[in-house]
Amino acid sequence: MAKFEGYKDIYVFVEQKNGEIANVGYELISEARKLVASIPHMNFKVAGVILGNNIKAKAQDIIAHGADKVIVVEHPLLEEYSTQFYTDALTEVITTYKPDSFLTGATVLGRDLAPRVAARLNAGLTADATKIEMDPEKKDEALLLVTRPTFGGNLFGTIICPDTRPQMATIRPNVFSMDPADNSRSGEVEEFTPTFQDTDAKVVVKKVIEKAVEGIDITKADILVGAGRGAEDCLDMVKAVAEELGGEMCASRAVIDDGLADKAIQVGQTGKTVRPSLYIACGISGACQHVAGMEKSDMIIAINRDPQAEIFSIANMGFVGDVKEVLPLLKEEIIAAKK
Numbered sequence: 001m002a003k004f005e006g007y008k009d010i011y012v013f014v015e016q017k018n019g020e021i022a023n024v025g026y027e028l029i030s031e032a033r034k035l036v037a038s039i040p041h042m043n044f045k046v047a048g049v050i051l052g053n054n055i056k057a058k059a060q061d062i063i064a065h066g067a068d069k070v071i072v073v074e075h076p077l078l079e080e081y082s083t084q085f086y087t088d089a090l091t092e093v094i095t096t097y098k099p100d101s102f103l104t105g106a107t108v109l110g111r112d113l114a115p116r117v118a119a120r121l122n123a124g125l126t127a128d129a130t131k132i133e134m135d136p137e138k139k140d141e142a143l144l145l146v147t148r149p150t151f152g153g154n155l156f157g158t159i160i161c162p163d164t165r166p167q168m169a170t171i172r173p174n175v176f177s178m179d180p181a182d183n184s185r186s187g188e189v190e191e192f193t194p195t196f197q198d199t200d201a202k203v204v205v206k207k208v209i210e211k212a213v214e215g216i217d218i219t220k221a222d223i224l225v226g227a228g229r230g231a232e233d234c235l236d237m238v239k240a241v242a243e244e245l246g247g248e249m250c251a252s253r254a255v256i257d258d259g260l261a262d263k264a265i266q267v268g269q270t271g272k273t274v275r276p277s278l279y280i281a282c283g284i285s286g287a288c289q290h291v292a293g294m295e296k297s298d299m300i301i302a303i304n305r306d307p308q309a310e311i312f313s314i315a316n317m318g319f320v321g322d323v324k325e326v327l328p329l330l331k332e333e334i335i336a337a338k339k
């Protein structure tokens with residue numbers, strides 16, 4: 001008899017707000033496809049789970065992004081996010097379908113929801129993961145090796161949940177790449193109606209005030225020019241280079257802590273994870289906490305006056321020099337190249 005009788009497949013929570021699906025759901029489905037492909041003998045499928053009200057039409061998008069099956073959980077109580085009702089509904093979905101693994105984005109919502117569901121199910125949860133693999137030695141169990149930064153980002157720990165199912169994990173947005181949608185894909189759509197034991201809301205949200213979006217969303221930028229403490233004297237120039245390239249400026253935590261930029265543009269372990277096609281690191285040392293947020297960029301160019309700076313070890317191209325001298329030259333070159 002199999003160790004975890006009845007548990008099968010990898011399920012992904014597909015987060016939506018007002019019918020708009022957060023990319024992290026698609027990123028996790030793309031990664032789940034790779035995981036199931038690495039254990040073909042288990043015949044695992046990838047399923048997306050979407051909760052909300054009047055959201056059934058989204059199921060085909062989820063299939064186009066790689067799901068074999070979509071569980072649509074619609075209910076008026078799920079119209080807006082509610083910790084109580086989402087936890088109730090998702091716990092019921094997992095108890096019913098018995099997924100072997102359940103992945104959730106480490107978004108504000110995902111970080112609220114996943115641990116509560118895990119606690120109800122007595123399942124193991126690895127939070128804030130940056131890497132997921134199948135244990136090559138335990139393929140008949142589909143044991144996940146889930147890696148996350150630990151001890152302030154100085155170490156990476158790999159966590160396994162060998163004794164309970166599902167194996168749960170939250171993963172930050174932008175850690176995995178998203179496969180392009182294939183609208184010719186087909187899959188199963190199942191509707192699931194939760195049977196709430198208690199429909200009295202314990203917490204009533206009276207008013208939701210959307211935080212005004214200040215500036216840009218660096219996670220969506222294709223080109224980023226990062227300012228570190230070494231570029232604090234020339235942030236205008238960093239911004240100007242970013243603008244010439246049609247990109248955005250971001251910063252290391254040192255620049256945020258020094259009060260020179262908004263936390264919204266911080267890259268790294270306690271900031272945002274980005275994966276642009278080009279990242280130019282200006283006066284950034286390359287501390288592991290910063291690198292954790294940008295190392296998946298397609299092309300990394302580093303400018304630093306210290307030839308031993310750690311950033312050069314992950315850069316595709318490096319300039320040893322003073323950013324105050326290099327950046328104006330770079331800007332001129334970009335302008336000349338555009339003519």
Ligand SMILES: Cc1cc2nc3c(=O)[nH]c(=O)nc-3n(C[C@H](O)[C@H](O)[C@H](O)COP(=O)(O)OP(=O)(O)OC[C@H]3O[C@@H](n4cnc5c(N)ncnc54)[C@H](O)[C@@H]3O)c2cc1C
Pocket residue numbers: 152153227228229230231251252253254255266267268269270271272282283284285286287288289290293303304305306309321322323324
């Ligand atoms: C729990 C924890 C979480 C953290 N999270 C984050 C995070 O999310 N993001 C993050 O960025 N950091 C984070 N940090 C901080 C991180 O450890 C580093 O302290 C920080 O990244 C350093 O920023 P920096 O490289 O800009 O500054 P510094 O380390 O001061 O480096 C400045 C660099 O600029 C170079 N330089 C100086 N002057 C010039 C010049 N004129 N021209 C060219 N080069 C020059 C120097 O050679 C040096 O390499 C975290 C730390 C902890 C403990």
